[in-house]
Amino acid sequence: MKPIKALILGLAAAVGLTGTAMAQDDFPNRPLTMIIPLGAGGSHDLNARVITSVLPEILGQPVVVQLMPGAGGQTGTAAAAEAQADGYTMLFTHNFIDQLQQHVANLPYDPNEDFVSVARVNTAQPILVVREDSPFETFDDLVAYGQENPGELRFGHSGNWGAFMVPGLALMQEVGVETTLIPYQGGGPVIQALLAGDLDFTFAFPSVLSGQDLRALMIVGEDQIIEGIPTSTELGFDTVSEIGVMHRGVMVPAGTPEDRLEVLREAFVTINDNEVYQTLMARMDENTAHMSGEEFDELRQRQADSYRELVESFQ
Amino acid sequence: MIEMFAEATLMLMRFDVIAMIAAGLTLGMLVGALPGFTTVMAMAIVLPISFFMEPILGIPFLIGVYKGGIFGGSIPAILVNIPGTGASVATTLDGPAMTRNGQSRKALEIALVASAVADFISSFWTIIVIGIIAAIALLIGPPEIAAILILSLLVIVVSSSGNFLKGMVMLLIGCFLAMIGQDPIGAMVRFDFGFHPLQAGIHLLPLIIGLFAIPEILIAIERRRANVVEKIEGRRAEGERLRWSEIVGCGKTIMRSTVLGAGIGMIPGVGQVVAAFMGYSAAKNASSHPETFGKGEIEGVAAPEAANNAVNGPTMVPLLTLGIPGDNITAIMLGAFVAQGLRPGPQLFQEQGVLVYSLLISMLIACVLLLVIGYLLTPLFARIVSINKAYLLPLMLLFAVAGTYVYRSNIMDLYFMIAFGIFGYAARKLEFDVTPLVMGFILLPPLEYAVGQSTLLSRGDLFGYLVSSRPITVAVLVLAPILILWIAHRQRKIARAAPAGSG
Numbered sequence: 108m109k110p111i112k113a114l115i116l117g118l119a120a121a122v123g124l125t126g127t128a129m130a131q132d133d134f135p136n137r138p139l140t141m142i143i144p145l146g147a148g149g150s151h152d153l154n155a156r157v158i159t160s161v162l163p164e165i166l167g168q169p170v171v172v173q174l175m176p177g178a179g180g181q182t183g184t185a186a187a188a189e190a191q192a193d194g195y196t197m198l199f200t201h202n203f204i205d206q207l208q209q210h211v212a213n214l215p216y217d218p219n220e221d222f223v224s225v226a227r228v229n230t231a232q233p234i235l236v237v238r239e240d241s242p243f244e245t246f247d248d249l250v251a252y253g254q255e256n257p258g259e260l261r262f263g264h265s266g267n268w269g270a271f272m273v274p275g276l277a278l279m280q281e282v283g284v285e286t287t288l289i290p291y292q293g294g295g296p297v298i299q300a301l302l303a304g305d306l307d308f309t310f311a312f313p314s315v316l317s318g319q320d321l322r323a324l325m326i327v328g329e330d331q332i333i334e335g336i337p338t339s340t341e342l343g344f345d346t347v348s349e350i351g352v353m354h355r356g357v358m359v360p361a362g363t364p365e366d367r368l369e370v371l372r373e374a375f376v377t378i379n380d381n382e383v384y385q386t387l388m389a390r391m392d393e394n395t396a397h398m399s400g401e402e403f404d405e406l407r408q409r410q411a412d413s414y415r416e417l418v419e420s421f422q
Numbered sequence: 423m424i425e426m427f428a429e430a431t432l433m434l435m436r437f438d439v440i441a442m443i444a445a446g447l448t449l450g451m452l453v454g455a456l457p458g459f460t461t462v463m464a465m466a467i468v469l470p471i472s473f474f475m476e477p478i479l480g481i482p483f484l485i486g487v488y489k490g491g492i493f494g495g496s497i498p499a500i501l502v503n504i505p506g507t508g509a510s511v512a513t514t515l516d517g518p519a520m521t522r523n524g525q526s527r528k529a530l531e532i533a534l535v536a537s538a539v540a541d542f543i544s545s546f547w548t549i550i551v552i553g554i555i556a557a558i559a560l561l562i563g564p565p566e567i568a569a570i571l572i573l574s575l576l577v578i579v580v581s582s583s584g585n586f587l588k589g590m591v592m593l594l595i596g597c598f599l600a601m602i603g604q605d606p607i608g609a610m611v612r613f614d615f616g617f618h619p620l621q622a623g624i625h626l627l628p629l630i631i632g633l634f635a636i637p638e639i640l641i642a643i644e645r646r647r648a649n650v651v652e653k654i655e656g657r658r659a660e661g662e663r664l665r666w667s668e669i670v671g672c673g674k675t676i677m678r679s680t681v682l683g684a685g686i687g688m689i690p691g692v693g694q695v696v697a698a699f700m701g702y703s704a705a706k707n708a709s710s711h712p713e714t715f716g717k718g719e720i721e722g723v724a725a726p727e728a729a730n731n732a733v734n735g736p737t738m739v740p741l742l743t744l745g746i747p748g749d750n751i752t753a754i755m756l757g758a759f760v761a762q763g764l765r766p767g768p769q770l771f772q773e774q775g776v777l778v779y780s781l782l783i784s785m786l787i788a789c790v791l792l793l794v795i796g797y798l799l800t801p802l803f804a805r806i807v808s809i810n811k812a813y814l815l816p817l818m819l820l821f822a823v824a825g826t827y828v829y830r831s832n833i834m835d836l837y838f839m840i841a842f843g844i845f846g847y848a849a850r851k852l853e854f855d856v857t858p859l860v861m862g863f864i865l866l867p868p869l870e871y872a873v874g875q876s877t878l879l880s881r882g883d884l885f886g887y888l889v890s891s892r893p894i895t896v897a898v899l900v901l902a903p904i905l906i907l908w909i910a911h912r913q914r915k916i917a918r919a920a921p922a923g924s925g
Binding site for chain 2: 146147148149152153156157159160172173174175176177178179181182183186211212213215258259261267268287288289290291292295296298299300302303305314315317318319387390391392
């Protein structure tokens with residue numbers, strides 16, 4: 108099935124390239140679509156609204172957000188995989204949908220074969236938090252207690268195989284702590300549960316942290332975004348840093364003509380210097396750590412392997 | 423605080439602020455009235471517009487879209503029996519019946535009045551005691567949610583009329599349909615029968631549009647009349663307007679629903695659905711003529727509409743006090759706040775108190791404007807029923823199909839809608855009410871989720887955990903059977919009092 112599909116795609120691309128070589132100059136000449144495999148109102152949706160309010164300036168065409176939630180992101184991703192590889196349909200996703208879902212579900216697509224990256228837009232580093240009045244003053248306190256009392260720590264996360272479960276699971280495996288995992292429906296409810304005293308620890312993105320009665324114990328990833336709080340890289344958990352950070356990225360179906368891909372990749376380089384874009388992202392406490400499509404594709408490949416190991420070790 | 427209030431009110435007394443709220447309301451109402459276009463979608467689309475406005479303009483604009491959208495959703499539910507969201511399903515119990523009786527204008531107007539009044543009171547109440555509500559909201563965890571859902575389901579089942587056995591069958595079918603897909607706790611796929619599209623589960627929208635709209639269209643075709651509403655010589659199809667005495671008559675019902683809705687509003691996500699059904703059940707239980715419910719009773723429209731709008735006030739509390747959005751609508755509001763450089767939470771109240779209060783007061787203004795704009799627009803909407811059936815029915819079908827597809831552009835949803843349409847038609851012919859099915863479908867997942875979470879939180883000893891650290895849960899669970907017995911007792915008394923054959 109796969110080679111046939113690739114052949115057809117290749118042929119279509121070849122015919123498309125020769126047949127429309129002249130029309131390529133004015134790509135894009137009609138509105139573009141950005142599929143989001145998640146629902147309205149989440150942080151991903153908000154990021155997309157910022158991107159699509161600035162991107163039309165650069166591409167000269169409107170960009171329409173199409174929300175296609177369902178099955179942990181599979182529904183929207185599958186639709187993007189089946190879309191025509193003409194550069195007019197983009198997928199705005201993140202690594203926990205993109206690279207992790209393939210190991211926990213049967214997918215009708217192959218994330219690494221069927222997509223090629225336009226850019227990584229930004230990253231979000233989860234921060235391990237406890238309540239301000241928690242007995243755990245440091246990360247070591249938490250680990251020490253967890254090692255002595257297996258299964259006692261209540262770790263709330265924002266959904267199965269999501270942005271908080273993955274770093275938490277990877278981290279707890281590294282330090283040999285067994286916890287009770289409790290899923291909540293999103294990052295809001297899980298913080299509320301922590302504040303209410305139902306949980307011992309969870310994670311939060313920087314945007315949630317300010318002004319709350321929370322204590323940060325550790326930052327997942329490389330950058331020390333809060334002073335005085337250790338990062339997972341600093342503590343020597345390199346795998347956690349690599350797979351636990353959320354990478355938001357834009358992709359197009361494999362087989363999209365090179366020159367069109369180039370136009371899109373260039374647009375995401377340009378948007379990163381746009382002042383409005385920078386301001387809006389900064390207000391939402393999001394960074395603008397752009398990464399080129401080529402580099403991101405390599406990173407995705409590495410993530411795929413790490414996630415497989417994580418999922419296998421958990422099941 | 424009085425000073426802040428006065429200052430905040432003054433800030434809002436600008437023509438452009440009022441105009442933006444009005445624009446938002448009108449937009450929201452029109453979009454909300456289209457099946458498939460949800461309030462959340464409308465808000466997400468206009469969100470970027472608010473990025474580039476002053477906060478005092480942009481956020482009230484979004485509040486307008488929100489409130490307009492919620493009321494707009496009731497319009498097709500009342501006129502053509504198509505509930506666009508779970509929150510307006512309870513409105514279909516009496517709304518379409520009123521339309522068929524030639525009272526569509528009256529039905530829309532009582533829905534409008536009930537919505538606006540309940541929303542106003544609950545928002546006002548929220549502003550006054552926001553600190554207390556915030557403290558209570560933290561006490562509501564998974565065990566409490568589970569207990570309240572169980573209590574609500576029992577009350578609704580006991581007070582529903584019709585054949586009990588048929589109702590239970592439909593409820594169980596709904597529960598089963600809700601279980602298809604991934605289970606909420608372990609994410610294991612179940613009941614997909616090896617069929618990949620079922621892995622994502624069945625979505626609510628194709629289910630309700632299929633169950634309500636398609637049978638409605640088919641049955642309208644069977645009736646050999648030119649119009650959906652029977653035309654009576656010398657009377658307009660949309661009927662008379664709402665009378666003041668009727669509003670007063672519904673006053674008690676609206677108040678009761680407002681209190682219920684504001685209380686249940688603490689449950690994130692399904693609060694509106696539960697509140698609407700509870701409001702309806704409570705109105706029916708309190709009524710001296712419960713037999714008219716389901717046959718076009720005006721209180722049967724006022725009760726769910728007031729209840730689901732009274733939820734709006736409390737749902738804003740976690741957002742404003744903690745910066746935590748409880749559902750998608752408040753998540754979009756959070757986005758609007760942060761894009762303006764405002765970070766909701768305890769600090770915002772201290773640093774920008776006047777601005778926060780002015781935004782809260784803009785919610786009140788939006789309720790008043792909703793009443794005005796709604797009053798001007800309802801006659802137009804109400805006339806829809808006077809369109810000749812030959813044009814109206816194809817239009818309804820078009821909206822049903824387009825609405826199902828537009829929600830997430832999934833072709834599978836259309837197949838599901840058609841399947842549920844056939845099922846709904848068969849159910850109507852066999853006199854099975856589909857409402858319990860929808861209720862089971864909507865309420866089982868949060869219940870299953872909450873029970874699963876509670877079990878995990880208890881780390882194995884559920885009973886001990888509830889008794890030792892969940893007093894509210896225990897209280898609700900103890901109260902449930904007492905309340906049920908009381909309702910059953912009342913029903914028997916009314917049945918005895920009413921002369922045989924009159925009901």
